[in-house]
Amino acid sequence: MKIPVGSSRGFRLAVVSLFLMFGSARVVVCQSATSNNVAATPDVAVGPQYDATHVYVTPEDFDRFVTSLVATFGGTTSKQVVITVTPTPSSTLAQVISTPVGVFSVLGFKTPIPYPFGAERTGYLVTDMDVAVRAARVAGAHVLVSTFADPIGRDTIIQFPGGVNTQLYVHNTPPAYKSLETIPENRVYVSLDDADAFVRSFLAFSQGKVVSDDEHAPGVEIGRPQDSYRRVRIESKFGKMTVLVTDGHLPYPYGREITGYEVDNLADTLKKAGSAGVQILVAPYETNERQAAIVQFPGGYIAEIHSEVKK
DSSP states (O other): OOOOOOOBTTBOOOOEEEEEEETTEEEEEEEOOOOOOOOOOOOOBOOGGGOEEEEEOOHHHHHHHHHHHHHHHOOEEOOOEEEOOSSSSOOEEEEEEEETTEEEEEEEESSOOOTTTTSOOEEEEBSOHHHHHHHHHHTTOEEEEEEEEETTEEEEEEEETTTEEEEEEEESSOOOOOOOSSOOEEEEEEETTTHHHHHHHHHHHHTOEEEEEEEEEEGGGGTOTTOEEEEEEEEETTEEEEEEEEOSOOOTTTTTOOEEEEOSOHHHHHHHHHHTTOEEEEEEEEOSSEEEEEEEOTTSOEEEEEEEOOO
16 A cells, blocks of 8 residues: 655655554555755765774774674784774774775774764765865765864764764875775665655765665565565665665664675675674575675674575
8 A cells, every 4th residue: 555645846755654553464664755866966985995884892892803703704904003083082992804895993992982983883985075074064964073183084974864974084195905895785774754865865975876765675674574664775986875764663683783794605604603703683584685694793793794696
């Protein structure tokens, strides 16, 4: 069942959701559309191999997490250092883990974590910080943390509609990372009210494109196999993004995973992960697109891991 919605100024606004009860099964039906007709901002992206997921762990869990991560995905580690990565006084262990499936910026704060650090999900390398900040504002994002200097460059934190916090950064000496074997996906959970505003804003900022917008994606992907939900997949020079539009009725641990990692063989990867102390929170399941599971690494980091279904 669908409920028609109106249109305004060339694109449809609003999201209509209908919740029906049939015994124990809840069916989520929503209708919305996202216009791709948005004003693009300057191209400031560099590449997905420079986009690091931020992982916060305690200093006590730091080494154990890094060891389990490399055992699961392979890769190399930078030298572990103690630095200040915030504009106000703080101290953290820091290490960059480069794996074939994505880059991790691991932080283990020795001091209390200044607000709003710890809530940002990803760090995007940009070509020019000042241009990127202006572009973010034009695209409808807000600057939460004004640009500040860190030991190797400059940073800022922006917030897209829907409360999605993202770090932007530049290095004084531009980095040169090799390309990834697979591109991780930024997994963004947004509300029915904020979905279209978030998508329009991110498309304008990233100069990306919607590769799919499924209003009836299988609910098993959010732990509700009897339901359906809206899923938007976006690709840009920043990498991949999956926008999961829900009513917020999410069983644990859905919504806690902020990145999905594509591997060649899910079963083999989960076996390596288990040997490294990684806990499987959601057992492997399959849809027409992928086999996937959700895991928790030592130290508490939760991630989705998937293999694409060969067609």
